[in-house]
Amino acid sequence: MKDKGLFLLRKLYRLTDNIAFYPSLLAVLGFIFTYIMIYLEEKGISKYLLETFPALVINNTETARSLLTTFIGGLISIMVFSFSMVMILLNQASSNFSPRLLPGLISNRRHQVILGFYIATILYCIFILVYIEPNGDKYQLPGFAVLFAILFMVNCLAAFIYFIHSISQEIQINNIMDKIFNISKRRMLYLIDHEKYSEDDFPDTKNWHKYNSEKSGYLQNVSLENIAKIAKAQDTKIDVVVIKGLFISEKNTLFTSETALDDDTIKKITEHFDFSKSELIEDNYVLAFKQITEVAVKAMSPGINDPGTALNAIDYLSQLFSLRIQKNDKSQAYIDDIPYVSVATVNFKVLIFQVMAELRTYCKHDVVIVEKLLIMLYHLKGIVKVDNKKYLEIINDEIESLIVDAEKAITNVRDLEYVKSIY
Known part of the structure; x- marks a missing residue:
């Protein structure tokens, strides 16, 4: 029961990444608030306030109708203008930078909240407008509710200014x-x-029992702690062989087990693998390397020709690699100092090769970019621990590959000598 609760919580968390989640939530809240105000109007709040604080009540039917009608039309126009502009800017970002950046831009929660506030205000104004009695006297008019419509409209204008900024x-x-x-x-x-x-701490997994995936998609998350609890209960060890963030096809080996597992246990374990059709940096840091690399490559294309952006991207990559050096290529989940689950990640060698291969291919002709890449690699070499010979060899291989490509691409002798002087 507890595992099912955790599974539902993870699904709910995924739902919050949907672009329609916050607008829908705020629209429902706006609908509920509308009926709260109608209920208060039925109880005579406008009549009471008209007698005690008349300045807080709109007591003219035509004025109220005109205001609400204007608010509805104005808000729809603002909403259309705002998100037409968003689509134009997203198209520009896709063309100039990288299509991979779009999910991060679309899922901006502040913009979703603003959209939801627009929709909630429109719904509020529509229902209050419908509630106004055609021939009502000043006591039947929901004057206090109309005041709230004015306040909401003022906030919408402020939200619009913030949205533009x-x-x-x-x-x-x-x-x-x-x-x-x-x-x-x-x-x-x-x-x-x-x-x-x-x-x-972990035994050899070569001859363990293999279990395949029944789903396909990007592996977003793996609940290692819960899988470790299941492994402990079954007196076995689990090796997660798939790498989080990569696309997994059906019937690919998902994990291996030291002992054979029954169908019920296999189902419990696979429930703790979350699949999605999209990628998120929050779950997979490797995506950040891909996106920043693509920005650098796109900036160096003949159509864009923006080496300044490529240089900035390499600075960010240098900082990310400096952090990645501190991380192991594998990790384990422990219970009482006993490892029950081992999981692989994209190892450092593959990660730096994929980044450098793209940058070498598209930037090897530019002396300034080659210089920046060499500075990055030497910086990484300087912060690697002396006893970590594996990482030092990987970085040295990338430096040599970069020099080989630069020698073939750079035709100016003086530029080539400058690059070799750095090497």
Whole structure:
């Protein structure tokens, strides 16, 4: 029962990433508030306030109708204008930077809340307008409710001004990369602080029992703690062989077990693997490396030709790799100092190769970019621990590959000598 509750909580958390979640929630709240106000009007709140605080009540039917009608038309126009502008800016971001950035821009919760507030106010104004009696006297008019409509409209105008400011900041590439970096940094620091791994603690998994995935999609999350509890209860060990963040096809091996498992246990374990059709940096820090690399590559394309953005992207990549060096290539879930689950991640060698391969292919002809990449690699080499020969060899291989490609692409002898002097 507890596992099912955790499963439902994870599904609810995924639901909050949907672009329609917050607008729908606020629209429902606006609908509920409308009927609260109608209930108070039925109890005579407008009549009471008209006698005690007349300034708080709109007591003219035509004025109320005109205000509410104007608010409804104005808000619909504002909403259409705002999100038409968003679509234009998203199209620009996709063309100039990378289509991979769009999910992060679309899922901005502040903009979703503003949209929801617009919708809630429109619904409120519509229902209050319908509630006004055609031939009602001043006591039948929901004057206090109309006052709230005015307040909501003022807040909508303020939200619109904020939205214009926010979207203009959001679309700037430096702010986009900074946001990606900060999300990825938080995720990696969390993993570094909480990961435990000892190669000697886990047995060889070569001949273990294999169990396949029944779903396909991007592996978003794996609840290692819950799987470890199941493994302990079954007196076995689990090795998660798929890498989080990658696309998993049906019938791919999902995990292996030291002992054979029954169908009920297999079902319980697979429930703790979350699949999705999209990727999120909050769950997979590797996506940050991909997105920033694509920004750098797109900036160096002939159609964009923006080496300044590429240089900034390499600075962010340098900081991300500096954090990634501190993380192990595998991690384990322990209970009472006994490892029950082992999970693989994208190892450092594959990650830096994928990033450098793209950058070498599209930026090897530019002396300034090659210089920046060499500075990044030497910086990483300087912060790697001396006894970590594996990482040092990986970085040295990337430096040599970059020099080989630069020698073939750079034709100017003076530029080539400058690059070699750095090497």
